[in-house]
Amino acid sequence: MLKTGQAIAALRRNADMTQEQLASALFVSRDLVSKWETGKSPPNYQMILKMAKLFSVGVEALFDRDRVLTEELSPCLPPGLTVGAEELKEALNGFLSSLSLRDRAVFVRRYYFFEEPCAIGAAYGISDGYVRTVLMRTRKKLKKYLKGAFL
Numbered sequence: 001m002l003k004t005g006q007a008i009a010a011l012r013r014n015a016d017m018t019q020e021q022l023a024s025a026l027f028v029s030r031d032l033v034s035k036w037e038t039g040k041s042p043p044n045y046q047m048i049l050k051m052a053k054l055f056s057v058g059v060e061a062l063f064d065r066d067r068v069l070t071e072e073l074s075p076c077l078p079p080g081l082t083v084g085a086e087e088l089k090e091a092l093n094g095f096l097s098s099l100s101l102r103d104r105a106v107f108v109r110r111y112y113f114f115e116e117p118c119a120i121g122a123a124y125g126i127s128d129g130y131v132r133t134v135l136m137r138t139r140k141k142l143k144k145y146l147k148g149a150f151l
Contacts, residue, residue: 003039003064004036004039004042004043004048004062004063004064005036005037005038005039005042006037007061007062007063008022008033008036008037008043008051008062009037011051011055011057011061011062012033012037012055014055015055019033019034019037022051022054025054026047026050026051026054028047042114044114044115044116045063045113045114045115046115048062048063065112066085066089067085069085069088069089069111069112070085070088072111073088073092073111073139073142075139075143076139076142076143076146077143077146078143078146078147078150078151081146081147081150081151083150087150091145091146091149091150092142094145094149095141095142095145095146096108098145099138099141102124102134103134103138105124106120106124106131106134106135106138107134107135107138109123110131110135116128117131117132117135118131
């Protein structure tokens with residue numbers, strides 16, 4: 001599967017659009033579209049949803065959630081352990097059920113919907129610094145949980 005940036009570029013070209021036209025349709029700068037396409041800056045999940053709608057494709061045409069999830073959370077895996085996306089998803093479901101409702105929601109919004117900490121904080125009335133702290137603590141708990149689950 002193409003990486004997100006390559007997929008955006010291919011869909012844009014197939015739609016006979018310039019980067020400027022895509023940027024205008026999404027209300028972002030052409031420079032940002034260029035960064036997405038070159039992989040210098042990934043689009044957030046809301047932008048991926050907008051592009052999927054604009055190009056009349058499913059989200060999976062732009063975004064391989066399993067690959068991104070595995071990459072995002074690979075630092076939480078115990079050293080030397082490699083697991084597939086399905087095994088990781090199963091373990092994550094068990095882990096998530098152990099978290100408080102708010103911590104679970106913060107974790108899911110960050111690592112499933114790829115929202116920025118400032119957006120998550122705004123949704124819950126907490127600072128983005130506190131969101132980062134919650135995420136750091138949750139990743140540590142996840143690492144410990146995965147070590148017990150897989151070792």
